[in-house]
Amino acid sequence: MPVFVDANCFKGYIDGVISAAANNCRTAVETILSKTEIALDDKKLFEQEWRDCTGGHGNIFVGDHIADLMEQGKIVIYEFSRDHQLRKKLSQIGVPGKDVRIVEFCAGAKVDIITSNDIDLYEPSQKGCKSSLHLKFVHQRRGSICRYVEKNLKIVICCCCLVPQFV
Numbered sequence: 001m002p003v004f005v006d007a008n009c010f011k012g013y014i015d016g017v018i019s020a021a022a023n024n025c026r027t028a029v030e031t032i033l034s035k036t037e038i039a040l041d042d043k044k045l046f047e048q049e050w051r052d053c054t055g056g057h058g059n060i061f062v063g064d065h066i067a068d069l070m071e072q073g074k075i076v077i078y079e080f081s082r083d084h085q086l087r088k089k090l091s092q093i094g095v096p097g098k099d100v101r102i103v104e105f106c107a108g109a110k111v112d113i114i115t116s117n118d119i120d121l122y123e124p125s126q127k128g129c130k131s132s133l134h135l136k137f138v139h140q141r142r143g144s145i146c147r148y149v150e151k152n153l154k155i156v157i158c159c160c161c162l163v164p165q166f167v
Helices: 007-019 025-036 045-053 060-071 082-091 097-108 129-141 144-151 160-167
Strands: 003-005 040-041 075-078 111-117 157-159
Touching: 003 007, 003 025, 003 040, 003 097, 007 025, 007 045, 007 060, 025 040, 040 045, 040 097, 045 060, 045 097, 060 075, 082 097, 097 111, 097 144, 111 129, 111 160, 144 157, 157 160
Parallel strands: 003 111, 040 075, 111 157
Antiparallel strands: none
């Protein structure tokens, strides 16, 4: 049961590890690592997003940490197979291009769970909304994109705080 960890959650995880502080992202990723594996693509697109969010290639700790997790088999590389019909459908229902890649990759890699706190994977029309509304969509797993992906692709999208319920 591979899990995809979005860059915003990976950044929170790394921040927690570096500061030795507990947070939802750190708990989520550590739960995933203890029970299953994290899926990354063979084109290194999502690894690059992780690096960009955590200080780029200049952050030696992140590169070493990713390499260690790969060596342990906790991060597994999957082929990124393109699905033009799915890509078109996701674009039609309002998924932004960068996030279309996530869903497209996860569908092809047979990922069961996407963990993300990004409103674009729940309800992109609410981007920039008040934080209380953002939390409502994300924590309650509401929104047209989240529902579509779960119903049609059998992939659960959940925020970091809900990962222990799904992994």
